[in-house]
Amino acid sequence: MTKRIVILGGGTGGTLTANRLHRHFRHHGSQHQPVEITVVDQDDHHVYQPGLLFVPFGLANHSEIVRPRQAQLHRDIEFVQDLIDHVDIHADTVYLQGGRELPYDVLVVATGAILAFDETEGLTGPGWNEKVFTFYDVAGATGLAAALDNFEGGKLVVNVVDMPIKCPVAPLEFCFLADWYFTDRGIRDKVEISYATPLDGAFTKPVASAALASLLEEKGIHLVTEFNTGEVAMNDDGAGGKLIGYDGREVPFDLAVVVPMHSGADYVGRSEGLGDDLNFVPTDKRTLQATAKSNIFSLGDATNVPASKAGSVTHFEGEVLVDNIIRFLDHEELDSAYDGHANCFIETGFGKALLIDFNYDTEPLPGHFPAAVGMPLLKESRMNHLGKLMFQWVYWHALLQGRDIPGIGADMPSRGKEQPTPPSTRTTQGASA
């Protein structure tokens, strides 16, 4: 009897899962042959999201970072372009807004996170896309490029409204690239750059947070911590405005770059029992099986697992998730294999980048990746910058196709990492900042 696997979302996680599953069943078969794989997405634009960071600075453009979703999927995988109305987890069926019903044996939720602009008062009010931007979508990043071109000096504020967000290092990278960009234009001394974050430091993990805070200081970027944006308000003359914190603090700006709150996809909220209060999907952090029902799996930005919402996380999760879907179909026990591995390049400007590598138990540490000889960790280098640029090719040609990438696997490598203090004297306090 045909087994139907329905994958919601044709982004990083959905695409690599579909292609990996397809390859597995084509080469190895299954007790349950044949298997039909369907991918659903509301549009046919697959965005290489790490590229959005470069668009405002003229270092990438729309056409380089967007490709058709369907073209990234093997031709034997069905691609359905429609909005998802809801999932009935009891009937094992996805209902599309166009009227089609997709019954499934296994469901994969890979619809990522959406930007919840409306949850911040005034964010999309007066000044939106004129003095207040985001670079977290293609339109915003493109609009911001023009605004930066016309910016001749003043206060630039980069603000994260609340966690979780996709790629928690991206707003820091934006600060570093802005410092480089204005230096190149010869007007750095006329621009005050501030980074306002709800965290109590530059980043969530202590060792990396200290390293990134030093970099901000070196580059003359002012760090505002524990700032919880309650409102974005424009001045009467419309020339600038201010972020107003819930605690009453104000951060004035001439140009604001805001990373809005994130939520899971709206249909998750319409699917009884599937999501949490923010529409993320409660998911076992080791097996990637959803807690809602045993035949539902989730990966990437769509889940609530305590890992960064980042492409590398999705990539590493994908390997474990595909293995567990195969195990599930074969009535075998799931493998608790995902260790929370994340691997992020952090652009620091002037053609350099940092690299951080960490998992649920090990915070980003200095050293080298993937072993004692390799790319420097938590240290600026040109090699890391080239690595970040090269990764775009790897993404389109190997990662999405579900091919294994040598040296970059699901398990975090420990060789090459320097322990800050002997582990016996340290107590890890979960994943909190």
Add this chain to the structure above:
Amino acid sequence: MTTTLTTTTLAGVAVQVNEEGFFEDPKVWTPAMAEEMAKADGLDALNEQHWTVLNFMRKEFFEKGTGPTVRVLGKTSGVSVKDLYLLFPKGPAKMAARLAGIPKPKGCI
């Protein structure tokens, strides 16, 4: 993050807390301890809304293993985010979690 525990006396009972004042064991918490911590934080008294939030946070913690973030509190506790900041001026999620005797919410990754 290195955790150092200290012992403090709240409502006449010796309680272990970390350097930020969060309880090591949420089960030893009593409402009288919350009242005493609130006074130390400069709140005159805990009103009905404070208790709505504190009770909600403890319920969430024991059900889900972590206290809610401010945003989730605003969506689900019945008290708006603006009001939460008025009630707990030092930052609702952290301050309310501490007064409720539960660990700091794991909101930030």
